[in-house]
Amino acid sequence: MSPAKPASVSIRDFAADDAASVSALFRAVYGDRYVYPDVYLPSMIHHNNEQQLWQSSVACVDGAIVGHAVLWRHPDTPDCAELALNVVHPSARGLGIATILGRHLCQLAGKQGLRCVTIKQVSSHGQSQRLAQTLGFHTVGLLLDYVASPFASTGRESIVLGCLPLQASPLPSLPWPPACRDWIAPMERHFGTRAAVPAAPGPAIVVASHEQRIEVSLNQPSKEQLSEVAHMPSGRLTYVKLALDGRAPAAMEELHRAGFAYAGVVPRFGRGWYGLMQRGYAEQELELHCPVSRALHQGSLKAELA
Template sequence: MESLVLRNYRDSDAVAVSELFREVYGDRYLKIDVYLPCLINQNHADKRWHSLVAVEGERIRGHATLYRQSEKAHDAELALSAVHPDTRGQNIATRLGEQLLTHAQALGCRSVSIKQVTHHPYTQRMALNLGFHNTGLLPDYVRSPFGCKMPESIVVGVRAIDGYQRPLPAQVWPPSCRTFMHRLADVFGVGAGATRWRGASVQVEQHGNRHEMLLEKLDPELLSQLRALPRHWLISIHLQLSRHFAGDLHSLNAIGFAFTGLAPAHDNCGGWLALFHRGYRPRKLALHCPHMQTLHDQIRRQIGSGDLPPV
């Protein structure tokens, strides 16, 4: 058996990497770039992707990427992981992740995030082994890459690089999430307040059946408009975490949104986004992280008991 070698991505790898994703995920992977070798090379030329591959002889058997939204971004995502079924059990994804986290430090990144699938426990275990701290849940986030009828829910993990901290704004946290927030504050620190916002104060994107909103702040007019949206719509709100969190939580709970944790705000100088969701179907998940399991169970109880008032 030929030894497995981890090395940097080369432009000549594009076709083989695309074929690897087809072998692992069929035609179900969410990012169309992996099916177009020309886009794979373009993303590397633009320095938004920094990839490693695992090579056995002449065959590419594994792939993972550090994804940045721009060449100068200080945050990255560990993403686009694929390991050929014939070579599983060799910790290839973890080994690729370890080297990419070292590369993130060389690129000057301050933090790296990861989106972990919940269909199986393997990426969740890998993230824990790589030192990520889980911060939030994205329910029914994407179409399942595993052929399941139900959408895939995602666990968000964050790891600081080279001692950099991403502090939470100092405040008294509401009782319903106080333990959860104190744990994150212990990990990432506490700072003076929210970071400077960039871009429009309300941004909306559509991802399949999901409406994703990026909000700088809440006000009565916006809340009234959110209340009027159809209850069955899957709406994800990513709201800048600020000292007004307690009021924001109360206001969004009152119109049927459940709090599902935090995610890093990559475009906004290192802050945090509070995650709120409405319109998804609650279901059981067996999560590897006990903190995420507790958060998930709390959300299910809220929805199931009607603690989130109807619109």
């Protein structure tokens, strides 16, 4: 008896009549627990692609959709996209589909002239961290307790942030505190540095609430704003983004004294970067696959003890 012929995987762009199959794929893998509710609504999958908020690609075996991923375009960073919603049916695992989809979409982002692609990796899911490393992403941040776990009915997941530069994206050369060197030094080697310049203008402060977390963006942080953020409810899970320019290290040290932990960096519009800080998370053990994420985690534990 001859061995079974390996399955042939094809990759193509999303079509309007794929929406129901993509939604069924998420339900088959995650049940009712996936964090983004749009995937359970075929009309929203279609709408997000039609409005170019998502740019989906699908993987097919024998004509059936067995994999999906998107470039997710966020309005606040129009020169970047997020590689997200990467899912593979259990029957098709072992064929390299997640990697094939990821490479296809990252190449597409490069052809579109985007500055970089980002990715959120679930810390308890070693496969997602290995996928990011295979695709060439560099760890830039660690957001603790970011979302409800899609793998269990209770508990929260921490997220490793990755960034794949498609164009030069140097970090500003700043006098980071010694406690940051273990994680900022590898980033400076990967992305390079340039002289710090004033951050591109933007709203002075933006506050949003998502599920259990509060997100604060400070584009021109004043002493008054920093004091207000420092005095926000300390028990609430809070992430702060500060535009990285010459004023940022002192501002971040002020928040650090108020119990915020350094959480890395993330791309900002105008080819800039934000510094990330966080407070209100639970102390936890994490399975982390790179020295940058482990250094950020160690720093967060020290902040909790301070």
